[in-house]
Amino acid sequence: MAFAASLASCPICLDHLRDPVTTECGHNFCHSCIHQRWEGLQGTFPCPVCLHHCPDRSLKRNAQLCCMTEIVQQISIRRGKRKRQKEPLCKKHHEVLTLFCEKDLELLCAQCRVVSHHQNHPLIPIGEAAASYRRKLKSHIKAKTNHLEVVEMLYKNQVENTLEVKRKMGKWREELGNECKEIKCFLAIERNEIGNDLLIEEKDVEEKLIENRRQISYHMFRLSNLLSEIGKKYLQTDLDLFTGIESIHNRYENLETPAIFSCDLKKGSYNVPPNYLCLHKMIRKFLVDLTLDPKTAHPNIITSSNRRNVIYKTPSGFPNPQDLTSYPAVLSSEGFDAGRHFWVVNLEGTGECFLGVCKESFPRNTHISPSARNGCWQYSLWIPMSGPSPIGQPKIGIFLDYELGEVSFYNLNDCSYLYGITDTFTEKIMPYFSIAPSSESLTISIIGGKR
Template identity: 25%
Template sequence: MSASSCLRSEDQFLCSICLDVFTDPVSTPCGHNFCKNCINEHWNSNDQYLCPMCKEVFYTRPKLHINTFISEMVSQFRQEAQQKASSSSSEQQAAKPGEVPCDVCTGTKLKALKTCLVCLTSYCETHLEPHLTASRLKRHQLMDPVENLEDRMCMKHDKPLELFCKTDQTCVCTLCSVLDHKTHEFVPLKEEYEGKKAELGKTETEIQRMVQKRRLKIQEIKHSVDLSKEAADREKAKSVQVFTALNESVERSLNELIETIEEKQRTTEKQAVDFIKELEQEISELKKRSSEVEKLSHSEDHLHLLQNFPSLKAAPPTKDWTEVSVRPSYEGSVVRAVAQLEETLSKQMKKLFEAELKRVQQYAVDVTLDPDTAYPKLILSKDGKQVNYGDVKKKNLPDNPKRFTRYCNVLGKQSLSSGRFYFEVQVKEKTGWDLGVVRESINRKGHIILSPQYGFWTICLRNRNEYRAHNEPPVRLTLKSQPQKVGVFVDYEEGLVSFYDVDAAALIYSFTGCSFIEKLYPLFSPCNNNGGKSSAPLIICPVNQTA
């Protein structure tokens, strides 16, 4: 068998003192081999001459000779290892930027495959082999290659960081555990690693859940955009249809007005022509009579003049033109046409508001009154649908922070923090009331300022026919009729609060461009009884969608 085939592993050629391949191998009398320099230094530093392997004691310092057989075997091993390293190096790739290089390679640094936490060294495939074959090195802990190995050493004791201090939540070395942290709780790094890894797994699961939730939100937003586009397209089509009809109506009214004026002008012109023709006919008759009279006045025949005088003494019969005139009047034509157009537009507007009211009624909610918020003089029905003002303040009411204590208001139980919201309230036979929505944090105990700045989006009736919107500044409302039932609509995202006269299908008022950041609650105030003139309750009505 050739010598090369006997080279099974590197540990056959390792010095037990330096743990490296033999350099100038020598044999002791007991048959063990060491590097010449290693065994000499070992004996120089000890009082006895003993074998480091078997502990045999030599009473005199043995003479050491180079073991030529081992030396040749080591030389052959080195050559083969060098050839193998050279071959492996040609196959392996040099470490790229960002990759951990081998700490042993000279010249071109190859990519490290593993890092030894005992040696604190990173090895390429070739230089890693002793850790995979040598029995002593196999016990070393290997891990995926890492840089900055000094970060894994205790800066104070220059020992590997092998423990985790649960008290201080930091990595420490074995000396730290008995010196600086001796009363603390410790676990091996691996144990803490497993625990933290499990926590990271939970964190990753939670992150993935959050990611999925946000992906769903993205889909929801995209779907909302699609729905918005569809709604916008429908609204544009409806707008084009409505305004085209209005434009056609205006053009038709204008054409009819112009036609009426032109027809009147044609009638006037024809009448004038007829009058002129009749006048010219009379002028012709008068001229003829004038000629006959002049001729008769010059006659010398007494009998002839007397016989014809009776028929010629008077002018021929003619029409009395004193009151006759041609003065056509166009005044009021435009006004009447505009009035008619306005009536047409009003009918069209009514249709639009009916459609709008029908749309918002789709978002009807079942609102009930919250007794915990009611002013002490307010009387609520058992079903929570009616409220009116009582003359006597209730006693022994719990001191609820939600209750109004100065103004006769009550809120609905239902709140809105997104989407759309609609409800209807009967207000007939009232001389005063307030309706709308408010944010959750409004002042309920002291002085209240009714405006959006302070969280109120409301309208009111005062003195039977004075309607106002509590905006900044307040807006006086002019209504064609007194509402008997008021609809309240809120679009949270749009920042819109609208009020409708349900029976007339007309818009009363809208707050636009609102910024809602809290829950909104319906607000109801029946006001005081006004001497019995306003004792009727406010009634939350079921919503019946308009036909």
């Protein structure tokens, strides 16, 4: 039966012979297939099988082979009737799909190979294509399984972050409550305002985390469904494998992991002692960002590359005459001729320093001692080598009210008031920083504020 079927098949379209004709060399073809293959040729007409040159296009119809083809077709129809009821057929030619177009990702029948636009496309048998795509699906299963594990870990982290947000908020509320007990009446209004801010922030962060968890959960659901679908598709028959394979391929390629919401919390500045709650408001409202001006620096004053840190450095060799007639100081690049301004510095190490403001015209390169009389208003701080300092390793806040002519100094470690200066300002005022020559281990650092 197999031999008869091979005789009844056309070598060109690989289908049953239709109106069979026989060439001079003895090979059989469909009448339409051989004439389509010879279309446009003149002179000699090569046999598609053995390349024997046939003298002309006139070929005799093989009646005996035609009868044999009909018999083979009837037997094939009866034997494959049940199978063909299950197998998908070509919608155009109603024949069994046996080929796969790698360019268009479509299943084709043998007739499509001859008469459709797929003639020049790479076509391979379904079995070969199925094996290739099964390998791809297997790699997808492994990759997406790992991806699912990562996403599950992200989901777990976001659940933990939600609990951490609640824990931190609870801890900060407790701290706020302990501080408010000192002067309950005075802090009642402020406590309510801060509590509301925390509640809003907590609700906002929690809502974003919940929404992010929902997105991740939905992504996990899609991943799980896709993995299940890929797994089922992997086990299907060759023909069923390609039903919807393009859809699975597109969903796999376009599946994106949702962005992860970062829940970094900024602790509110509500732990200010009651008597200086106004200081907290003052900092928030008037904090400025300063940088040091190296052009105004004394030769022994060294400023950092970011222009925020300053130290004193004893010169080697013979001293510069200017070193003996001026005070080791440096000014800010920014000056003020109106308004209210607040800046913060850190003091690290041991020694003596002077913080304050001076007039823009203040003569720095002279032996005159800086004072309010010559336009320099400063406050001295001493941090001893051993033993506790009166203010510890301080963070100092300086507040300038130009119109009122006031300069105030605060220890921001405990929000205590240190010192105040009152005068009349008539020109631009520059923030002033100085380190005593005996204080090589002391560093003044400007803390950045808003721009």
